[in-house]
Structure formats: structure tokens, C-alpha cells
Amino acid sequence: MASANDIKRLTRLSAILLQLQTKRVVSSGDLAEKFNVSVRTIYRDIRVLEQIGVPIASSEGKGYSLAEGYKIPPIMFSEEEASALITAGQLLRLNKDSSLISAFEQAVNKVKAVLNYTAKEKLELLSTRVAVSPVHIEPATSSSLALIQNALTSFTLLRIRYQAEGKGDTERLIEPFAFYYSGQQQWALIAFCRLRNDFRMFRLDRISEVYPMEIKFAPHQLSLQQYLEEKEKNFLSSDKQLS
Structure with a gap:
């Protein structure tokens, strides 16, 4: 059975992967500060990721990045994260730019696509139970x-x-x-x-x-x-x- 330290490290490795996927370059110092560990621990974590086949490129004085063209499989959203997006989508209707609403709705549809059936059903229910008063919704004044x-x-x-x-x-x-x-x-x-x-x-x-x-x-x-x-x-x- 995995120990608490093992689980903590696995969680950190996943989080480091997420940082590498979302940022062009990440420094060891920034990662150490974010996860409250030493820079030496980050060095060890990077080596572990390399050993399991993640192609990480290092640049002296700058940091780490994923090798060009490498894609990490889609990240699974938790029900809480997906629900937060649904609620945020309703609040977004208060803004006055139609292109932003359209782009957000497309993003939410992509999130729904990776959820399991139970989570999808819950999300559909939530989307029918969150509303913004039409009194506060004004016509879009921009679309750019x-x-x-x-x-x-x-x-x-x-x-x-x-x-x-x-x-x-x-x-x-x-x-x-x-x-x-x-x-x-x-x-x-x-x-x-x-x-x-x-x-x-x-x-x-x-x-x-x-x-x-x-x-x-x-x-x-x-x-x-x-x-x-x-x-x-x-x-x-x-x-x-x-x-």
C-alpha cells in the first residue's frame, strides 16, 4: 500500500506535469516555491518524470519545458471543477461581448466531453438550476x-x-x-x-x-x-x- 509520502509525491508529480503543460518554461525555483519543497526535490522529481518517458527539455538559467510537439493526455476534470465552470458561465452572461460568451460555451462543451455519464447528468441538472436575473443582462455591445x-x-x-x-x-x-x-x-x-x-x-x-x-x-x-x-x-x- 502506498504511504502518505508516496501519494503526496505522486500528486506533486502530476501538478508539475500540469505546470509544464500550461507554461512555456518553468524554473526549478518557482516549482520549489509553489510546492513548498527544496530545489533539490524538484530536480529529483524532474528525473522521475524523465525516467517514465516524459520528454522534458532543460534550458540553463531558464528552466524546464516539454519537448516541442509532445502532448499530455487530456486532464480529467473533477465534478467540483466542472460545476464551477457552469456557474461561471452564467455569470459571464453579464459581460457585454458576445464572442467571449461563445468561446466559453465551446470550452465548457469540451469539458463535458471528458466527464463520465454520472458527472454529465449532474452537470446538466446544475445548468438548469443556475440563472442570472434578466434585469441585469444587457445586450452585447461588442463582439471583438x-x-x-x-x-x-x-x-x-x-x-x-x-x-x-x-x-x-x-x-x-x-x-x-x-x-x-x-x-x-x-x-x-x-x-x-x-x-x-x-x-x-x-x-x-x-x-x-x-x-x-x-x-x-x-x-x-x-x-x-x-x-x-x-x-x-x-x-x-x-x-x-x-x-
């Missing part, structure tokens, strides 16, 4: 979030038509950088605008047209946290000048 997300992660330019507040339509060439939720179910796209030669926030409901461009741009070294801190600093500075 999924397209913009793809451009953001692929570092490709977008050409958009934008209705600025109190101004007419303008055509912009932008480099998508990040998304920002400003409240009132309102999402904004932070992007470097080549027309203004600076970062700008574009409300998704004011982007009337989006055209993907097959032109790459260099990833910005600025992090989202740095951008937000700088924006807050500028706001406080201007507020002091007004007072």
Missing part, C-alpha cells in the same frame, strides 16, 4: 474581444475604427497590450496607438470595426502593473496641480 485577445498574444497589429467621446470616428493602427475592467461591466483595451504615438485606453463598446493585420510588432517591455502604477502617478500629480 476574442479576436483582440488573439492579436494581443500573437503580437500582431490591429486596425480599428473608434468612436472617441465627443468626437467623430477615427481610424487607428494599434498594438494591443492589455485588458482593463473599469467597472459597470465595462472592458477597455490598453494599446499603443501609432496615431497618438502613446498608450491609450479604448472602450470595447466604442470600437465599431476591427481588422486584423498580418504585421508583427515588438513586444513591449513595460508590464501591465508598471503601466497602471505610472497612470495612477500621473493622475495624482495632475490632481495636486488642480488643488
Whole structure:
């Protein structure tokens, strides 16, 4: 019979595999911190995974990654995890972008496909017992979030038509950088605008047209946290000048 330590190690090995599957590179230090073990223990775990046939590539000074082209069999979802997705899917209807709802529903269908019959029946029951008041559901005001997300992660330019507040339509060439939720179910796209030669926030409901461009741009070294801190600093500075 497996000991508690054996079970704990098997659980950790599975979790390390999940980290390798979901991230491009994972460092031994990050893994050690995440699982509260020593770096030496992580080295031993990686060797065990290699011995059972998992092709792990190591890069000195960077970390570990799965060999290009290697696929881990689909991960089985627990009933609790699948149920959380069903509930989240209902809450997602409060957002104002139709493409996000569609993509999420497709993802949930894929989750259902790997569940056993009993879990599927429970999930179908749950989906009929969770609802959001129609009073709070507003018509979708955008349908481009999924397209913009793809451009953001692929570092490709977008050409958009934008209705600025109190101004007419303008055509912009932008480099998508990040998304920002400003409240009132309102999402904004932070992007470097080549027309203004600076970062700008574009409300998704004011982007009337989006055209993907097959032109790459260099990833910005600025992090989202740095951008937000700088924006807050500028706001406080201007507020002091007004007072």
C-alpha cells in the first residue's frame, strides 16, 4: 500500500506535469516555491518524470519545458471543477461581448466531453438550476474581444475604427497590450496607438470595426502593473496641480 509520502509525491508529480503543460518554461525555483519543497526535490522529481518517458527539455538559467510537439493526455476534470465552470458561465452572461460568451460555451462543451455519464447528468441538472436575473443582462455591445485577445498574444497589429467621446470616428493602427475592467461591466483595451504615438485606453463598446493585420510588432517591455502604477502617478500629480 502506498504511504502518505508516496501519494503526496505522486500528486506533486502530476501538478508539475500540469505546470509544464500550461507554461512555456518553468524554473526549478518557482516549482520549489509553489510546492513548498527544496530545489533539490524538484530536480529529483524532474528525473522521475524523465525516467517514465516524459520528454522534458532543460534550458540553463531558464528552466524546464516539454519537448516541442509532445502532448499530455487530456486532464480529467473533477465534478467540483466542472460545476464551477457552469456557474461561471452564467455569470459571464453579464459581460457585454458576445464572442467571449461563445468561446466559453465551446470550452465548457469540451469539458463535458471528458466527464463520465454520472458527472454529465449532474452537470446538466446544475445548468438548469443556475440563472442570472434578466434585469441585469444587457445586450452585447461588442463582439471583438476574442479576436483582440488573439492579436494581443500573437503580437500582431490591429486596425480599428473608434468612436472617441465627443468626437467623430477615427481610424487607428494599434498594438494591443492589455485588458482593463473599469467597472459597470465595462472592458477597455490598453494599446499603443501609432496615431497618438502613446498608450491609450479604448472602450470595447466604442470600437465599431476591427481588422486584423498580418504585421508583427515588438513586444513591449513595460508590464501591465508598471503601466497602471505610472497612470495612477500621473493622475495624482495632475490632481495636486488642480488643488
